[in-house]
Structures are given as structure tokens and as C-alpha cells.
Amino acid sequence: MFTRRPRRRRVVTAAAASACVAFAAGWFVIGSASAGTLSGTLYRDPDSQVVRWVSANPNDSRMPVIRDKVASQSQARWMANFNVSTVQSEVSAFVSAANAVNQVPVLTSYAIPNRDCGGASAGGAPDLNQYQQWISGYARGLGNRTVIVIMETDALALQTCLSGTEVQQRDQAISTAVQTLKAANPNAKVYLDGGHSAWNSASEQGSRLVAAGVQYADGFFTNVSNFQPLGNELNYGRSIISYLQGRGISGKHQVIDTSRNGGAAGDWCADDNTDRRIGNYPTLNTGDANVDGYLWIKPPGEADGCNYAAGSFQAALAYSLAASAPYPPAGSPTASPSASRSSSSPSASPSASRSPSASASPSRxxxxxxxxxxxxxxxxxxxxxxxxxxxxxxxxxxxxxxxxxxxxxxxxxxxxxxxxxxxxxxxxxxxxxxxxxxxxxxxxxxxxxxxxxxxxxxxxxxxxx
Incomplete structure (x- = not known):
């Protein structure tokens, strides 16, 4: 059964639309200093939807590109099926597999009641009491080593369907959930919903993070299932960190979803948008003291719920994101050893045009x-x-x-x-x-x-x- 994935709001203002960057904005190769608080190799799930598709479609002409540029990379495992009796074993199996190869797993919690305000990714726990039971089971499966937890995408940035009382109850539930996870595994790195740079203002999002207990977490994540350019997200993250510091909350860091921000910005829904490209390949070696990781939280090729079922893997989407992107850097820690550079693969050369922030000087x-x-x-x-x-x-x-x-x-x-x-x-x-x-x-x-x-x-x- 396909798991639904988070929907991001339409934010197509003139400013947001002008933030498009047509050149692929990523694939960094960085020096020895990792800068953020995390280090190590990110875990590549051998049972992800894209890996299963590659295995089942060896003769598909798109397979080499999808294999080498998408399936070879670490991607988050979404814990989105609300089942109190199975969540501990599901989390434990994933974390234990990563621990066995001394790698860092990335997983989400995505079961808050009234999830996605009833949109394409609707669902979650029936109520907050049962949500806390689910979180308790989730926490027991985390083990005692480093694990990255992306806590409830959209839960703070998207609250338009909630009353004032419901917002307060959600904030308290998330704050309690963070403390539950940290108590179960002090090495867990937990990040709260920071929206993205073309959504709420940094001060508004910062105030929501404070209300939801970011002081107990390791920081916040931005750009999940969205396409905002990396520079915009970095500036936005710095503004949120500055806001938090002004409220006496220090030491918080950002993680950024770069799974599809290597092309145009604009409408969040990518099911029929061929202008997108994968952005930075996943790494904990960001070279930025404020940023703990560039992660693929939204797995490339998994739909938003516009033209296909939310969370279902679509090879056409994966291929459109990856076809014109460079291959993973040589020595990429998550690159598949068996990945080959097929001569029949499309040229890794996206065009560089229409960038509003590009220098006005002519290219030479x-x-x-x-x-x-x-x-x-x-x-x-x-x-x-x-x-x-x-x-x-x-x-x-x-x-x-x-x-x-x-x-x-x-x-x-x-x-x-x-x-x-x-x-x-x-x-x-x-x-x-x-x-x-x-x-x-x-x-x-x-x-x-x-x-x-x-x-x-x-x-x-x-x-x-």
C-alpha cells in the first residue's frame, strides 16, 4: 500500500515565481569540515519504492538514469501509517538495519490528527491521545544511536483548518512528542516543521516553532516537497535562527530538503511539472555551521496527489527530475557501487536561463x-x-x-x-x-x-x- 506524502500549499506570488533557478542547484562536493552538528554516512534504504522499481524494470530505457541518480541515494523512510500495535517494530527494523552498517537513518513521523488539513495526504491519528500512544511506540523503536527524525511535515506551517484552541493543542502534542523521542534516545536528532522560504515569514514560522517546543528539539526542517532554491532556504533558515536566538533559544540548526529544488520554483505540485530537477545529493557534510544536512525527505518520483495517488512511485516523475541532473559526485558516500554511467543516458546538462538572481553581466x-x-x-x-x-x-x-x-x-x-x-x-x-x-x-x-x-x-x- 502506498503511503501518502505531504502536500505543500500553493504559494505562487510574483516574488515566489521569480525565484526560479533553471540551472541545477546542487550536487556539492565539500571539504573535510562538516560544519553542522552531524557527521557520518546517510543510510540508503535497500527496500525503497524506487529500488524495487529498478529491480523490477531492468529493460526500461529510463532505468539507468533512475538507478544511478535516484535509487543510489539516501531517502527518508516515511512513518505515516497510523497503527499503534506495529509502529515500534516498523521503526526498529529500519533503524536497526542502518545501525548494522554504521549509517545514519532518516525517517519521518507523519501521523498528527487532521494531517494536511484534509488534503491529498489526509489521515493520521484519530485524536491526540492516540497520537501520543503512537509516538510512544515510535520512540521505543529508535534504539540508542544517531537517528534523524523529521517531525510532522506541514503541522506548523499549515494550520488554516485549526481553531485557536486546536492550534494550542497541536503545539502541546508536538512538544510532548519531541520530549518523548529525546527521552527514549538522547542521540536522536529531531527537527520541527519550518515550512519554506516562500510561505510564512521567518518571524511567523519562528513563533510557531517556539510554541511547539523547538527548544526541546535540535532544530527545524524546510522545503519538504517543495522547490525553493537553496540560497533562499539558507537565508530563510538564518532568519529563523536569528529569531529564535532573540527569544533566548540558541543552538538550533536547519536541515533542508533538496530532493527537487534544482530547477524552477512555483506551484508546489510536481505531478505534471517537468521543469523540476533533483537538487543537492543528500549529505551531512554541508559546510555550513547552521545546516545539519541536505536531505531527500520527499523521495524523488513519489507523487504529491495531483495526478497520481499521493506517495505512489511514478517512474515518469523520477526520470523527469533526474534526466538532466549531473551524476552523483565521485566518492559520494551514498552512491551505489553498481551504478554505471550508461552512455545512452541523457546529457547531464540542464540549461541556465531565466534566473532572476543571476548577474546582469553578460556571460563570456x-x-x-x-x-x-x-x-x-x-x-x-x-x-x-x-x-x-x-x-x-x-x-x-x-x-x-x-x-x-x-x-x-x-x-x-x-x-x-x-x-x-x-x-x-x-x-x-x-x-x-x-x-x-x-x-x-x-x-x-x-x-x-x-x-x-x-x-x-x-x-x-x-x-x-
């Missing part, structure tokens, strides 16, 4: 013999920016490429994906990885990076290596 392209490189600013935030580079082969095939440029004063690259980075002072060299060096005549690939400093448009040089 320089050919270095048999290849050329074109630069595009993708998004900006205070003190930093994200950029993408498209590498295109000339009139003949190439087997490797190298792109070089000079950083502007004050710039420093913090993360880079889909390439191998070397820096010497202000000189930058990026070489292809094993899977994206060979390009047919006229074909392209992309790499991207984030950097600190002011935005500029460098002159690139591309040479065959």
Missing part, C-alpha cells in the same frame, strides 16, 4: 582549441553566490577537458560539483571527472560551484586534456 565564453566554456551566475545571497559553467566540445569528440580562470579579489570557492578543483592563489583549474570528460562533437556538460565574495563574470579558458 572563450574557446581553447577543441572546447569552449561559458559562465552563468545562478543565484546570489549576502556574501556569496552560486555559478554554473557549461563545457562544450568543438567540431570533434574530446576525451577530457580543463577550464581555468582567475578569481576576483575577495572571492573564494567553497564547494564545487561535477568537476575536480585545484586552486593556487587566485588561479582556478577545474578538470573533468571520470564520467563527464568524454564529449561527442558539439555536446556539452556542466559543473557548478558556490563561492564567497562579490559576484563577477570571469573570462574562462577551456583546453582539451
Amino acid at each position: 565564453s572563450s574557446g581553447g582549441g577543441a572546447c569552449s566554456a561559458t559562465y552563468q551566475t545562478v543565484s546570489t545571497w549576502q556574501g556569496g553566490f552560486q555559478a554554473g559553467v557549461t563545457v562544450t566540445a568543438g567540431s570533434a569528440p574530446i576525451s577530457g577537458w580543463t577550464v581555468t580562470w582567475t578569481l576576483a579579489s575577495g572571492q573564494s570557492i567553497t564547494q564545487l560539483w561535477n568537476g575536480t578543483l585545484t586552486t593556487s592563489g587566485s588561479s582556478v583549474t577545474v578538470r573533468n571527472q571520470a564520467y563527464n570528460g568524454s564529449l561527442a562533437a558539439g555536446s556539452s556538460t556542466q559543473f557548478g560551484f558556490t563561492a564567497t565574495g562579490n559576484v563577477s563574470t570571469p573570462t574562462l579558458s577551456c583546453t582539451v586534456s
Whole structure:
């Protein structure tokens, strides 16, 4: 039976619609410092819907892409079926499997009464007393090692169907649930609903988090089942953290769902939207002191309930999210050892266009013999920016490429994906990885990076290596 997944509200204001980023916004390869409070390898569920689909469809032309870019990655296990008698064993089985391979499991609790305000993911416990019984069983299954718990998506950001009294009762129930989980396993990392950057304001969401007992939790999550660009979510998270600190609540961190924020923003429902792309591959190594993890909380390919049953796996959705995304970075801790880079897979080169936060400066392209490189600013935030580079082969095939440029004063690259980075002072060299060096005549690939400093448009040089 398919489990329903959280529905996100329509927030298509002019500002939200203008936040789209067409270039894939993620796939970070980060240095040795993990920055957040968590470390380790995220657990990849060998029995997820996408893994079962891959196993059952070996001859489907979409299978290699879905296998290599989706099924290979850690994704949250949703505990959404309300059954007091089985929840402990369900949680324990998942957590124990992760513990057996010394990896960190990610799971949700999704059984609050009046879930999703009766929308596509309606359901949950019949009442709050039975919800607490369910949570008690859930807590007993957590073991005693690190486990990440995503607590009740939409429960705080979406309260339009609740009366004032019902809001207070829900807040108390969530606060009690967090304390129950932490008492059962002090190593459990519990995060409350933070909505997303195009929904409630940071102060409004912060006040809801305080009312629901965020002081007992490890922080909050944002962007579940939504598409807001990473820079927007990072700024939003920092604003919430600042709000909490102003109320005497410190030490709280953010986790961000990056399962489908590598493309356009806008309407939350992706069942028939082909503009989306998977974002950052899951990792606890974020390089940001405020962020404990980039996670795939909403499994790519599982429907919202618009055109397909909520929570059902749809290969067409998974393929549309993954087809133009880069492959997982070399050495990705959750990449499947058996994943192969099929030559028949679509080119991992999403277009870079329509980005409202992109630099107004024109891109500059320089050919270095048999290849050329074109630069595009993708998004900006205070003190930093994200950029993408498209590498295109000339009139003949190439087997490797190298792109070089000079950083502007004050710039420093913090993360880079889909390439191998070397820096010497202000000189930058990026070489292809094993899977994206060979390009047919006229074909392209992309790499991207984030950097600190002011935005500029460098002159690139591309040479065959």
C-alpha cells in the first residue's frame, strides 16, 4: 500500500515565481569540515519504492538514469501509517538495519490528527491521545544511536483548518512528542516543521516553532516537497535562527530538503511539472555551521496527489527530475557501487536561463582549441553566490577537458560539483571527472560551484586534456 506524502500549499506570488533557478542547484562536493552538528554516512534504504522499481524494470530505457541518480541515494523512510500495535517494530527494523552498517537513518513521523488539513495526504491519528500512544511506540523503536527524525511535515506551517484552541493543542502534542523521542534516545536528532522560504515569514514560522517546543528539539526542517532554491532556504533558515536566538533559544540548526529544488520554483505540485530537477545529493557534510544536512525527505518520483495517488512511485516523475541532473559526485558516500554511467543516458546538462538572481553581466565564453566554456551566475545571497559553467566540445569528440580562470579579489570557492578543483592563489583549474570528460562533437556538460565574495563574470579558458 502506498503511503501518502505531504502536500505543500500553493504559494505562487510574483516574488515566489521569480525565484526560479533553471540551472541545477546542487550536487556539492565539500571539504573535510562538516560544519553542522552531524557527521557520518546517510543510510540508503535497500527496500525503497524506487529500488524495487529498478529491480523490477531492468529493460526500461529510463532505468539507468533512475538507478544511478535516484535509487543510489539516501531517502527518508516515511512513518505515516497510523497503527499503534506495529509502529515500534516498523521503526526498529529500519533503524536497526542502518545501525548494522554504521549509517545514519532518516525517517519521518507523519501521523498528527487532521494531517494536511484534509488534503491529498489526509489521515493520521484519530485524536491526540492516540497520537501520543503512537509516538510512544515510535520512540521505543529508535534504539540508542544517531537517528534523524523529521517531525510532522506541514503541522506548523499549515494550520488554516485549526481553531485557536486546536492550534494550542497541536503545539502541546508536538512538544510532548519531541520530549518523548529525546527521552527514549538522547542521540536522536529531531527537527520541527519550518515550512519554506516562500510561505510564512521567518518571524511567523519562528513563533510557531517556539510554541511547539523547538527548544526541546535540535532544530527545524524546510522545503519538504517543495522547490525553493537553496540560497533562499539558507537565508530563510538564518532568519529563523536569528529569531529564535532573540527569544533566548540558541543552538538550533536547519536541515533542508533538496530532493527537487534544482530547477524552477512555483506551484508546489510536481505531478505534471517537468521543469523540476533533483537538487543537492543528500549529505551531512554541508559546510555550513547552521545546516545539519541536505536531505531527500520527499523521495524523488513519489507523487504529491495531483495526478497520481499521493506517495505512489511514478517512474515518469523520477526520470523527469533526474534526466538532466549531473551524476552523483565521485566518492559520494551514498552512491551505489553498481551504478554505471550508461552512455545512452541523457546529457547531464540542464540549461541556465531565466534566473532572476543571476548577474546582469553578460556571460563570456572563450574557446581553447577543441572546447569552449561559458559562465552563468545562478543565484546570489549576502556574501556569496552560486555559478554554473557549461563545457562544450568543438567540431570533434574530446576525451577530457580543463577550464581555468582567475578569481576576483575577495572571492573564494567553497564547494564545487561535477568537476575536480585545484586552486593556487587566485588561479582556478577545474578538470573533468571520470564520467563527464568524454564529449561527442558539439555536446556539452556542466559543473557548478558556490563561492564567497562579490559576484563577477570571469573570462574562462577551456583546453582539451
